[in-house]
Amino acid sequence: MAQYAVLIYAGDAAHGPDATPQDTAPHDRHAEELERSGALLAAYALTPRDLATTVRGDAITDGPFIEAKEIVAGFYILEAPDLDAALAIAKLNPVCQMGGGVEVRPVAGGGPIQRG
């Protein structure tokens, strides 16, 4: 089994300080389905682009690293036997039907740090 990172790209993150349950429902439902599938190892929703801060060299600037129509709105790590299986799961993300998309990339290594 291999691990794949799924980076979720959207106009903005659904989980903002003022988000309503209706805003986050499709994404929360999808996360629950993933969790039940057993493929999910970790998942994180990020806050909107307004809360992003970028560091380039010594410079600190407001906003995402790349000012683009879509930014990383969240990410999760899934376990799958191969790329086809990973893609089959990733394409179910509701963002793919909302004008955004996901990037699927194999994980080279890493994982949660154990705290003593």
Add this chain to the structure above:
Amino acid sequence: MIEEAVAEAHRRGWALVLAATMRVTNDLDLAEECVQEAYAAALQSWARDGVPDQPLAWLTTTARRRAMDAIRRERTLRSKLPLLLEPEATVEDTVMDHPPAEDHDDEIPDERLRLIFTCCHPALAQEAQVALTLRLVCGIPTPDVARAFLVTEPTMAARITRAKKKVSGARIPFRVPHGAELPDRLRGVLAVVHLLFTAGHTAPSGADLVRADLVDRALHLARMLRELMPDEPEAAGLLALLLVTDARRATRVDAAGRLVRLPDQDRALWDRAAMAEAHDLIVAGLRDGRIGRYALQAAIASLYAEAPSYAETDFAQIVQLYDTLLKIWPSPVVALNRAVPLAMVAGPEVALAEISQLDLPGYQYLPAVRADLLRQLGRDAEAREAYTQALALTTNEAEREFLTQQVDG
């Protein structure tokens, strides 16, 4: 004699032997290396012992044995470049339980299908898909693949290496997609074969109109796909399209290498056997009722080809077929191609109005068709201007010479 037997086995069985060996190695590079060694070993062994009754079985067994030996010697190689297989028999079981055989073994054709679908996986850029297909499915050496696409050998080597690394690093599975996945994936495979054919049929650049080596490879792949997937109508449709299009190869340029337009080609020299085969495939497809874009294009090309003369072509039926094609594939290129028979049915003025709405920037055939329609309408100055625009977009020498004559003449 021995060299010819090995060359024939290479031409006929490279993909089969490589695909069968990949089942053992789980490793693209190792499989390829072992197959190459098996073919090299054949030169010596067959010279000493004679050509075996089943050459491909001999080659497959030899390659797979070398692969197993290599795996035992270097277990770490597998971890460096893993290629996933779906859960099944171990290496030993695979070799012992399914001795390689030609043709009648159900497993062997599926191996080649896995190879093709792996090379044409949508996770790879299409140019990588094409390069990998030529290299691995057709067994063409990298320098020849580079020449085929007019890039330097180092550039093509890097492209192929990068593609292989993506296959192993991203764990692209060595499998045939099934169920809901298959239609989309097959479309991608057929698109690669069609692109290969198109690049050969009218070379993007250079002095020759036709790149016969690419055309022949595309036909070989289309035939292989048709044989491996007999129930897929679009695999049959693509083969029919390539057959009927290539049937005119002998007449597309004259003895001096100048472009000859369809109405002026000598129909007696067309490949009637290829046209008949295409016709049978088209009729069978129509009988099925499941008609796709390749089959429709093949039917259109067949109507052009089967008419006793250009003037006697059934242009009305061709327009109807284009209308059907546009419904399932609303492409401006299809709409442009439709304008040619439309001019014969409804007049060049109607066709000219149709193509004026098309958005095809940089597509050389748009100004070329417009120029021809303007010429038919007697608007020679405008036609010359349009031919000049087409000339600016054209890179193939044979086509450039034709367009230059229209501008000057």
